[in-house]
Amino acid sequence: MNAIISASELAGELAGPRPPVLLDVRWQLSLAKAAGEPPFDGRAEYAAGHLPGAVYVDLDAELASAPGERGRHPLPDLGEFGAAMRRAGVSAGRPVVVYDGGQGWAAARAWWLLRWTGHPDVRVLDGGLPSWEGDLETAAPAPDEGDFEPKPGEGLLDADGAAALARSGVLFDARAGERYRGDVEPIDRVGGHIPGAVSAPTTENVGPDGRFLPAEELAERFASLGASDDREVGVYCGSGVSGAHEVLALAVAGIPAALYVGSWSEWSADPSRPVAVGPDPQ
Incomplete structure (x- = not known):
């Protein structure tokens, strides 16, 4: 689907x-x-x-x-x-x-x-x-109560899992390149990235109209960044929001990926965790 x-x-x-x-x-x-x-x-x-x-x-x-x-x-x-x-x-x-x-x-x-x-x-x-080109409405609906019961599944990374995946597979950093490099950090304690993570800004997965690039182009992009059939893929961002967008882009490309929800806001808050800076993963 x-x-x-x-x-x-x-x-x-x-x-x-x-x-x-x-x-x-x-x-x-x-x-x-x-x-x-x-x-x-x-x-x-x-x-x-x-x-x-x-x-x-x-x-x-x-x-x-x-x-x-x-x-x-x-x-x-x-x-x-x-x-x-x-x-x-x-x-x-x-x-x-x-x-x-x-x-x-x-x-x-x-x-x-x-x-x-x-x-x-x-x-x-x-x-x-x-x-959307159709009509909009301003009234809030009153939907019938649903029956969805959430149960945790697979595809979730914690800090240790993200660090391990950066070594054994490929871990994409979905933030802007300047935050990955550590040039600036407007929100979190320190700039930089998880050692071994690859810079892959999620903004490059969409065209000027905000729509996703075709699946073939997305697949080519992620392959050029190291994704392959024999490597596990994970994603993080600042706080698990834009990273979800990259996981979505990977899904469009046919590539399953896990999400580190805590992301850089959790990782960087602990001074004992290593921080890499500059354009290279390590």
């Missing part, structure tokens, strides 16, 4: 006999507080206009637990996550489509969490809300 869906395909499914549950996960990483600007308000954006029938999901409150030693967006409590998904109408036997404002990172986080906890049919709207 494809991990993404186009706006035209989604319109067709919404008009069909088995429409998917729609989740609006608008969110963005913002340094507005430090700059004295108001933070991004995904709920307000949702209220101003969303896909018909879509339910808003708060990434910080429902797709992550409170920031701390495990990173800025650690895994949510699965009981609370399941309750949030059921309130949104998510059931195991009904397809789900998630979207955000176009960057794709937040939608990918929801996609990854649902897939990791066992939902069999979840996709991301390629290009997000800007790709």
Whole structure:
């Protein structure tokens, strides 16, 4: 099953006999507080206009637990996550489509969490809300309670697992190159990367319109960075959000990959963990 869906395909499914549950996960990483600007308000954006029938999901409150030693967006409590998904109408036997404002990172986080906890049919709207040409609505729906019960699955890395995979397989760093190199670090304690990790910014997986590159191009890109059939692949980023977008890109390319959810925000918070700087993995 494809991990993404186009706006035209989604319109067709919404008009069909088995429409998917729609989740609006608008969110963005913002340094507005430090700059004295108001933070991004995904709920307000949702209220101003969303896909018909879509339910808003708060990434910080429902797709992550409170920031701390495990990173800025650690895994949510699965009981609370399941309750949030059921309130949104998510059931195991009904397809789900998630979207955000176009960057794709937040939608990918929801996609990854649902897939990791066992939902069999979840996709991301390629290009997000800007790709949608149909009508929007402002009223919040009241969906019937879903029955989805999340269970942890495979494809999750902790800090030790990420370090080991950087040696035995390939570990992609999905952040911007300047953060990987340690040239700048606007958020976390220190810049740099996990020793052995390969720089693979997730922004290079999409075109100017925010849609993913064709599967063949993505496969070629990841192969050039070291992914192959005989190597395990993992991904991390700053806090497990943009890294989920890279895992999604890898899925489009037909490459299974694990996610280190704690990512650099967890790794760099521990001064005892090694930090590599510069353009080379080591």
